[in-house]
Amino acid sequence: MKTLNRILxxxxxxVLAVAVAGLPPRGDIQAPSHLAANATGAPVAGAYYxxxxxxxxxxxxxxxxxxxxxxxxxxxxxxxxxxxxAIAVLFILRRRTP
Amino acid sequence: xxxxxxxxxxxVAIRGLMPVIQLVGxxxxxxxxxxPGGGFQGGVLLAVSVMLGRLALGLExxxxxxxxGIAVGLSAVGVMIYAATGxxxxxxxxxxxxxxxxxxxxxxxxxxxxxxxLLIEAGVTVGVMMALIAIYDExxxxxxESSVLATFE
Numbered sequence: 001m002k003t004l005n006r007i008l009x010x011x012x013x014x015v016l017a018v019a020v021a022g023l024p025p026r027g028d029i030q031a032p033s034h035l036a037a038n039a040t041g042a043p044v045a046g047a048y049y050x051x052x053x054x055x056x057x058x059x060x061x062x063x064x065x066x067x068x069x070x071x072x073x074x075x076x077x078x079x080x081x082x083x084x085x086a087i088a089v090l091f092i093l094r095r096r097t098p
Numbered sequence: 099x100x101x102x103x104x105x106x107x108x109x110v111a112i113r114g115l116m117p118v119i120q121l122v123g124x125x126x127x128x129x130x131x132x133x134p135g136g137g138f139q140g141g142v143l144l145a146v147s148v149m150l151g152r153l154a155l156g157l158e159x160x161x162x163x164x165x166x167g168i169a170v171g172l173s174a175v176g177v178m179i180y181a182a183t184g185x186x187x188x189x190x191x192x193x194x195x196x197x198x199x200x201x202x203x204x205x206x207x208x209x210x211x212x213x214x215x216l217l218i219e220a221g222v223t224v225g226v227m228m229a230l231i232a233i234y235d236e237x238x239x240x241x242x243e244s245s246v247l248a249t250f251e
Binding site: 058065072080 | 130131132133134136137138170173174176177180181184194195197198207208209211212214215218219221222225226228229230232233236237239240
């Protein structure tokens with residue numbers, strides 16, 4: 001069992017390493033969101049979302065589009081954190097026997 | 099908080115308030131596309147309406163309103179609705195959580211993204227609401243001598 005756990009852990013580590021190697025570089029100035037310029041002509045990240053949020057998702061609330069669409073993976077993590085918190089509280093408080 | 103409140107004012111007021119709070123919660127959830135709001139806020143409001151019932155009716159009587167045993171499972175279902183939306187986009191040929199590729203015929207990508215945002219917000223709402231109810235029920239249960247919830251599972 002212990003060897004199986006270690007093999008699984010190693011396999012997950014390999015998957016993680018491959019996935020991280022495929023990520024775009026952090027703070028890449030060539031990323032589409034960094035190329036859009038705002039009204040004064042300065043290239044800022046927010047300008048891309050302001051110009052394209054409604055066109056991409058047909059949703060008037062720009063914040064919702066960024067939260068749920070452009071940053072959807074982040075929100076999935078937030079939901080998982082809430083769920084994990086509930087599970088942790090249950091493990092601490094539950095004492096009844098099934 | 100395990101026993102029902104003896105005050106008739108609290109009983110009547112909370113019975114009147116609960117559906118209104120639930121309606122506001124649903125409004126905040128569905129109106130997240132147009133105004134501040136969305137899954138987290140709507141889920142908290144829906145959970146609060148159930149908690150008010152727990153406060154006024156007691157843990158045992160308010161099981162009729164919402165049964166405690168299903169809260170944790172439904173919380174997991176909420177997270178799974180979110181992940182399943184992402185995986186559906188993966189099946190449709192796009193990236194994970196790229197709603198423009200959801201395999202639903204007859205809609206252009208902007209409409210699909212609009213629908214995808216609604217789907218994941220539904221998942222967030224269910225997940226947050228059920229997580230809060232589960233935490234509240236366990237706290238009340240852990241402060242009582244004999245188990246109330248074991249009979250409702």
